[in-house]
Amino acid sequence: MTEITGRTRVFAILADPIAQVKAPQGLNRLMAERGVDGVMVPLHVAAADLPTVVAGLRATQSFGGAIVTVPHKTAIVPLLDAVSDAARLVGAVNAVRREPDGRLVGEILDGAGFVAGLRAAGHDPRGASAYLAGAGGAANAIAFALAEAGVGRLTVHNRTPARVEDLFARLRRLHPALPLASAADPAGHDLVVNATSLGLRPDDPLPLDPAGLAAGQLVAEIIMQPAKTPLLAAAAARGCRTHPGLPMLEGQLALMADFLRMRP
Amino acid sequence: MTEITGRTRVFAILADPIAQVKAPQGLNRLMAERGVDGVMVPLHVAAADLPTVVAGLRATQSFGGAIVTVPHKTAIVPLLDAVSDAARLVGAVNAVRREPDGRLVGEILDGAGFVAGLRAAGHDPRGASAYLAGAGGAANAIAFALAEAGVGRLTVHNRTPARVEDLFARLRRLHPALPLASAADPAGHDLVVNATSLGLRPDDPLPLDPAGLAAGQLVAEIIMQPAKTPLLAAAAARGCRTHPGLPMLEGQLALMADFLRMRP
Numbered sequence: 001m002t003e004i005t006g007r008t009r010v011f012a013i014l015a016d017p018i019a020q021v022k023a024p025q026g027l028n029r030l031m032a033e034r035g036v037d038g039v040m041v042p043l044h045v046a047a048a049d050l051p052t053v054v055a056g057l058r059a060t061q062s063f064g065g066a067i068v069t070v071p072h073k074t075a076i077v078p079l080l081d082a083v084s085d086a087a088r089l090v091g092a093v094n095a096v097r098r099e100p101d102g103r104l105v106g107e108i109l110d111g112a113g114f115v116a117g118l119r120a121a122g123h124d125p126r127g128a129s130a131y132l133a134g135a136g137g138a139a140n141a142i143a144f145a146l147a148e149a150g151v152g153r154l155t156v157h158n159r160t161p162a163r164v165e166d167l168f169a170r171l172r173r174l175h176p177a178l179p180l181a182s183a184a185d186p187a188g189h190d191l192v193v194n195a196t197s198l199g200l201r202p203d204d205p206l207p208l209d210p211a212g213l214a215a216g217q218l219v220a221e222i223i224m225q226p227a228k229t230p231l232l233a234a235a236a237a238r239g240c241r242t243h244p245g246l247p248m249l250e251g252q253l254a255l256m257a258d259f260l261r262m263r264p
Numbered sequence: 265m266t267e268i269t270g271r272t273r274v275f276a277i278l279a280d281p282i283a284q285v286k287a288p289q290g291l292n293r294l295m296a297e298r299g300v301d302g303v304m305v306p307l308h309v310a311a312a313d314l315p316t317v318v319a320g321l322r323a324t325q326s327f328g329g330a331i332v333t334v335p336h337k338t339a340i341v342p343l344l345d346a347v348s349d350a351a352r353l354v355g356a357v358n359a360v361r362r363e364p365d366g367r368l369v370g371e372i373l374d375g376a377g378f379v380a381g382l383r384a385a386g387h388d389p390r391g392a393s394a395y396l397a398g399a400g401g402a403a404n405a406i407a408f409a410l411a412e413a414g415v416g417r418l419t420v421h422n423r424t425p426a427r428v429e430d431l432f433a434r435l436r437r438l439h440p441a442l443p444l445a446s447a448a449d450p451a452g453h454d455l456v457v458n459a460t461s462l463g464l465r466p467d468d469p470l471p472l473d474p475a476g477l478a479a480g481q482l483v484a485e486i487i488m489q490p491a492k493t494p495l496l497a498a499a500a501a502r503g504c505r506t507h508p509g510l511p512m513l514e515g516q517l518a519l520m521a522d523f524l525r526m527r528p
Contacts, residue, residue: 003289003292004288004289004292004303004304004305004306005283005285005288005289005306006277006279006282006283006284006285006286006288006306007282007283007306008288008305008306010305010306010307013270015270016325018270018271018325018326019269019270019271020270021269021270022270024268024269024270024272025267025268025269028267028268039268039303039305040268041268041272041274041303041305041326042268042269042270042271042272042274042326043274043324043326043327044324044325044326045323045324045325046323046325049323049324052319052320052322052323053320053323053324054320055316055319055320056316056317056318056319056320056321056323057320058316059309059310059313059316059317059320060307060308060309060313060317061280061282061308061309061310062282062305062306062307062308063307
């Protein structure tokens with residue numbers, strides 16, 4: 001990293017918990033490679049404090065923007081001045097840019113990053129039958145990106161069926177021909193994705209019943225730390241191929257840097 | 265600097281303008297030498313936005329504290345939960361520590377740093393006749409530190425005489441025997457100090473009339489950028505020794521790091 005001076009632009013990642021985030025390492029390395037005078041730092045912000053912290057960042061003229069992750073992706077939307085059409089439909093953002101006049105603009109890059117990470121590992125989701133655990137911010141983004149990438153059908157599982165129906169209603173607006181189902185069992189799907197935060201803490205339950213996993217399936221995570229979640233361990237034990245969470249971040253680092261205008 | 269991760273503590277300097285600040289370079293170097301997992305970044309904050317930004321920093325659990333400089337040193341005092349006795353008497357702080365429970369505690373280190381910088385350059389102020397331009401936050405801190413260091417008499421100049429009288433009333437509480445005078449002319453003083461922000465911008469007027477400067481005097485600045493202010497240039501042209509602003513920061517880097525608990 002180049003030396004931080006009074007002219008350095010400051011970027012942040014907003015998260016709770018914070019210790020496991022990887023965006024500072026990735027984006028600081030990318031800025032160094034690009035010759036950008038900027039630095040990304042970790043801001044540990046509890047859910048209840050998000051409006052206060054966002055107000056402070058909006059008022060900080062050297063603040064260039066933030067990556068936003070659990071638990072803030074949906075809660076931050078009404079605090080912003082504008083969001084992209086994709087972010088509005090998904091109902092979440094994971095990147096916020098501060099314009100020179102202080103306006104905060106949000107974008108969702110999770111889904112595109114997840115698909116880019118799958119493709120970089122040799123897994124094209126086109127035509128696949130896909131199963132998604134979760135209906136939160138990241139799950140919404142991945143559902144839209146998988147539909148955009150041309151999956152053949154999509155099953156979504158969430159403890160609260162109303163959240164699945166709400167996601168489906170929005171998906172149908174953009175992808176009316178895509179077959180959608182709400183079901184708990186991942187059996188019979190080519191691609192199984194955990195898009196919940198279950199697995200982040202050691203005592204979390206599994207996000208889905210591993211009895212429905214079998215050889216031939218690809219099981220993918222969005223959790224980056226630990227790299228081998230209990231779900232991926234269970235999937236590997238049942239003969240599945242696995243895809244960890246880190247490629248989703250790697251797949252969107254360049255997308256994030258461009259959106260945040262990390263330019264020399 | 266060591267790599268920034270999700271575990272790195274974040275420190276800031278709050279200023280307007282911001283480009284000239286030197287604390288990030290000095291304290292990031294010091295943290296690297298001490299093996300501290302922390303980073304200091306520049307936050308450009310206008311005076312009107314200070315309460316909003318301070319509220320945001322208070323709510324950020326990975327925020328360790330801030331260096332505070334022009335124009336925030338006095339304005340930030342009522343925004344804090346506690347200040348040291350010295351800071352309360354001076355009416356300004358230049359360092360704020362965030363305690364783990366979110367309480368913000370302020371301290372003033374400018375004066376001690378200024379005197380440490382003078383001594384490191386071989387100039388002991390003990391017994392000297394001293395002239396101080398300014399009666400703001402930094403000037404107050406330096407006045408108390410010069411009194412503590414044992415100057416023989418102290419003259420203060422400010423466009424608003426009431427601010428000088430107010431400073432004197434507080435100085436007399438701690439140093440009742442020190443001769444004090446309010447006067448514009450720096451002539452006849454061993455040590456002449458600019459403790460205003462005049463000289464920060466190219467079109468600023470001089471903080472004092474250079475006709476009162478002559479060989480034998482030491483003329484000192486608190487402005488760090490530019491290193492050679494118009495006042496120092498005028499002083500050198502009249503045969504004075506000069507002392508730039510940077511040693512005041514260097515003199516207090518270790519004091520700042522200790523106060524901000526920059527420890528491995």
